[in-house]
Amino acid sequence: MMASRRQFPSLSILCAFEAAARTQSITAAGRELSLTQSAVSRQVLALETQLGVTLFARQRQAIKLTPEGRAYADEVRQILAALQNATAKVKDAAARSSSY
DSSP, rough: OOOGGGOOOHHHHHHHHHHHHHHHHHHHHHHHHHHHHHHHHHHHHHHHHHHTTEEEETTTTEEEEEEHHHHHHHHHHHHHHHHHHHHHHHHHHHHHHHHO
């Protein structure tokens, strides 16, 4: 049985976290996602609050993934890639079927 959607972080929060984890920068993640640094920071904090886990160690103007954050980032990255692939397959199939 599928868990309640409220138990899952939103896609926008996961994308913000993944970008920050990959770039190791809230600012770079914001640039990549066309969001402000503050917006990305709030999304990451909301995710940490929702999970009850610290995902980044914050040091002055830098962030570094915690071991929990690194493990979660790896999982999230795989899930986002799978979602991207599934979306591309559906769009390709739709394009093929509409060209008949």
